[in-house]
Amino acid sequence: MGRVSVKNVSRVFSKKEDNSGTEALHNISFDVQDGEFICLLGPSGCGKTTLLRITAGLETLTSGEITLNGVPITGPDPKRGMVFQQYSLFPWRTVIDNITFGLEMQGIKKKEARKQVEKYLELVGLGQFKNSYPHELSGGMQQRAAIARALSNEPEVLLMDEPFGALDAQTRNVLQDELLKIWEQKHVTFLFVTHSVDEAVVLSDRIVVMTSRPGRIKEIIKVELPRPRSRTSPEVNNLRDHVLKLLEEERFSK
Amino acid sequence: MKINFRKTVEEKGIETLSFVFVITLWQLLANRVVQNKLLLPSFYDVVLAFSVIVKTGLIYTDTMTSLLHFSIGIAAALILGIPLGIAMGWFKAANRALDPIIEILRPIPPLAWIPFAIIWFGLTHQAAGFVVFVGMIFPIIINTYTGFKNVPRVYVEAAKVLGCNRNIDLIRFVALPSAIPTIAAGIRIAMGVGWMCLVGAEMFGVSNNGLGYQIWHNYYLHRMDFVLVYMLLLGFIGLLIDRFFRYYVDEKLLRWKSGTVV
Numbered sequence: 001m002g003r004v005s006v007k008n009v010s011r012v013f014s015k016k017e018d019n020s021g022t023e024a025l026h027n028i029s030f031d032v033q034d035g036e037f038i039c040l041l042g043p044s045g046c047g048k049t050t051l052l053r054i055t056a057g058l059e060t061l062t063s064g065e066i067t068l069n070g071v072p073i074t075g076p077d078p079k080r081g082m083v084f085q086q087y088s089l090f091p092w093r094t095v096i097d098n099i100t101f102g103l104e105m106q107g108i109k110k111k112e113a114r115k116q117v118e119k120y121l122e123l124v125g126l127g128q129f130k131n132s133y134p135h136e137l138s139g140g141m142q143q144r145a146a147i148a149r150a151l152s153n154e155p156e157v158l159l160m161d162e163p164f165g166a167l168d169a170q171t172r173n174v175l176q177d178e179l180l181k182i183w184e185q186k187h188v189t190f191l192f193v194t195h196s197v198d199e200a201v202v203l204s205d206r207i208v209v210m211t212s213r214p215g216r217i218k219e220i221i222k223v224e225l226p227r228p229r230s231r232t233s234p235e236v237n238n239l240r241d242h243v244l245k246l247l248e249e250e251r252f253s254k
Numbered sequence: 255m256k257i258n259f260r261k262t263v264e265e266k267g268i269e270t271l272s273f274v275f276v277i278t279l280w281q282l283l284a285n286r287v288v289q290n291k292l293l294l295p296s297f298y299d300v301v302l303a304f305s306v307i308v309k310t311g312l313i314y315t316d317t318m319t320s321l322l323h324f325s326i327g328i329a330a331a332l333i334l335g336i337p338l339g340i341a342m343g344w345f346k347a348a349n350r351a352l353d354p355i356i357e358i359l360r361p362i363p364p365l366a367w368i369p370f371a372i373i374w375f376g377l378t379h380q381a382a383g384f385v386v387f388v389g390m391i392f393p394i395i396i397n398t399y400t401g402f403k404n405v406p407r408v409y410v411e412a413a414k415v416l417g418c419n420r421n422i423d424l425i426r427f428v429a430l431p432s433a434i435p436t437i438a439a440g441i442r443i444a445m446g447v448g449w450m451c452l453v454g455a456e457m458f459g460v461s462n463n464g465l466g467y468q469i470w471h472n473y474y475l476h477r478m479d480f481v482l483v484y485m486l487l488l489g490f491i492g493l494l495i496d497r498f499f500r501y502y503v504d505e506k507l508l509r510w511k512s513g514t515v516v
Binding site (some may be wrong): 133146 | 290411412414418419427428431432434508
């Protein structure tokens with residue numbers, strides 16, 4: 001079960017020298033249902049990545065609270081998996097040994113762990129590359145492996161920080177479709193940060209649109225289009241148009 | 255066999271020619287121009303001297319003695335240097351505590367430690383090993399420290415969200431493997447420095463054996479052909495150690511890097 005609740009979260013980055021601060025997030029509240037796919041969308045610098053990193057436990061908040069199933073988040077935990085924008089596979093480990101890393105940390109023997117993660121390798125279609133090193137893989141394959149690595153801990157929430165941001169447009173589309181398949185199979189809550197309106201519209205149950213700095217919630221849009229969604233249908237286009245207008249307002253309000 | 259031989263000659267033709275040319279030039283220069291064995295022994299003199307030390311078995315005792323000194327030094331430098339570098343690279347407080355001391359000791363040339371080496375250890379293998387150790391430890395500390403400072407943050411964060419949270423685990427599973435290339439480079443530099451310190455230590459009387467000692471000993475006897483043999487021997491053994499280490503590191507430790515442009 002992965003119910004995430006964000007309550008009145010603010011984050012101020014203070015500078016030590018002159019006590020001045022930059023407010024990155026201002027009083028953000030929303031709830032995420034178990035198994036829901038949420039996209040955080042906003043102009044660059046709006047704090048969406050900061051919000052995700054706080055949820056991961058890699059960043060602290062100034063005030064407010066984020067809970068997972070009612071338990072406040074205080075630090076990193078394997079219950080909350082994360083996929084990073086940068087390539088984050090350990091280059092000294094083969095693909096399969098990257099995916100077993102989480103299990104090894106739980107104290108499971110390498111041999112046993114390798115058996116257990118076989119299904120995740122198949123899930124992301126990297127079966128025949130399991131003994132390759134990350135530098136031998138394409139960018140798309142590396143992010144697939146990173147998703148498998150995050151899934152291997154059986155997390156309740158999967159946090160994704162623009163995971164496809166560095167990929168070319170075609171690979172990105174393919175990976176979005178694959179990600180939705182994984183989401184349908186695995187019943188995991190997804191929190192997905194993106195700056196791409198197309199990506200948000202294709203993937204999400206709800207889109208949380210944020211304002212420019214300091215990040216507030218501008219609007220939460222429920223996407224009630226059946227999946228698989230066509231990327232060019234009139235409904236999708238209307239929605240995209242609406243979201244783009246919201247973002248445009250942000251650009252001019254500055 | 256014949257074809258292989260021809261292939262080697264063709265592939266390494268320029269290298270072979272260059273070698274042959276330099277040796278011929280050396281021989282002619284020594285034999286016809288200088289004509290003084292003290293000033294410049296010829297190639298042939300050196301070959302003769304080499305055959306003498308092989309026949310008497312001196313070459314084995316001295317090489318083994320020098321390698322023993324070297325091993326003592328490198329073992330001590332690795333055992334002490336790597337943990338110190340790790341502590342300084344990972345814990346800020348350790349860095350603040352140790353950095354000033356290291357920065358004061360580091361500029362002292364390792365050979366300046368020879369008097370103390372003799373006072374502390376006497377004329378033992380440990381004394382020579384100590385001088386080698388002083389020469390080797392600083393490059394090892396500094397490169398280990400640098401390797402640990404430059405661990406990409408995303409690897410540490412990825413490990414944390416996968417349940418690797420204790421410092422000891424982060425060091426063992428993330429920082430150390432990530433820093434291995436830098437540490438290996440530091441050890442290579444250290445081995446070069448250590449090899450030089452070895453000769454210095456043996457020359458200045460820390461030892462009564464060893465390749466460095468023999469250079470000085472034969473100089474007193476004015477047997478410059480033997481001096482030259484030991485010089486060349488030092489060069490070749492140094493080269494061999496470096497090659498062997500590089501092969502080991504590239505093949506065993508850094509397989510994951512092969513093919514990347516570094």
